[in-house]
Amino acid sequence: MSENFSYPTPHQCCGKVMSYVWADSDYPSLEDNWVCESCDETLPSRRYSDWFGQGDTDEELKEYLESNEDTPLRIFYDGYMVCIVFAEYVVVFGYDGNEYVHTFCFEEPTDKIASQLFRLGIRKH
Numbered sequence: 001m002s003e004n005f006s007y008p009t010p011h012q013c014c015g016k017v018m019s020y021v022w023a024d025s026d027y028p029s030l031e032d033n034w035v036c037e038s039c040d041e042t043l044p045s046r047r048y049s050d051w052f053g054q055g056d057t058d059e060e061l062k063e064y065l066e067s068n069e070d071t072p073l074r075i076f077y078d079g080y081m082v083c084i085v086f087a088e089y090v091v092v093f094g095y096d097g098n099e100y101v102h103t104f105c106f107e108e109p110t111d112k113i114a115s116q117l118f119r120l121g122i123r124k125h
C-alpha cells in the first residue's frame, strides 16, 4: 500500500469499515476497490491523483451532501464525475480524469418536455 496517498474516507458495509485494495501501488486508479472483509462486497474507488493534486469524489460527495439540506432522488457516477439529481435541480461535479475539476448546477428546467421536443423537431412516443 502506498504511503503517499492517505485519504480519510473509509466506506462502510454491514457495520464494518471496508478495506482499500490498490490495483497499482504508486497511484490511485479506477481499478482500485473498497472491499468488505466480512461479506466480500466490493465498491469501486473514486480516489484520483494527478500533477495538480489529489482527491476523492466520494469524499467530495459526502461533504456536499452534509452541507445540503435536500435529499437527492438519484446519484449517477461516470468515473470520477458525479451527478446528483434533486427534485428542482441537478448538480454535477468531480475530476474529469485529465487535469481539471468541474462543478455545474442546472436549475432551469424545461417544464414541457413534449413542446421542447417539438421545437427541436424530435418526435418521441
Ligand SMILES: [Zn+2]
Pocket: 013, 014, 015, 016, 036, 037, 038, 039, 040, 041
Ligand atoms: Zn459487508
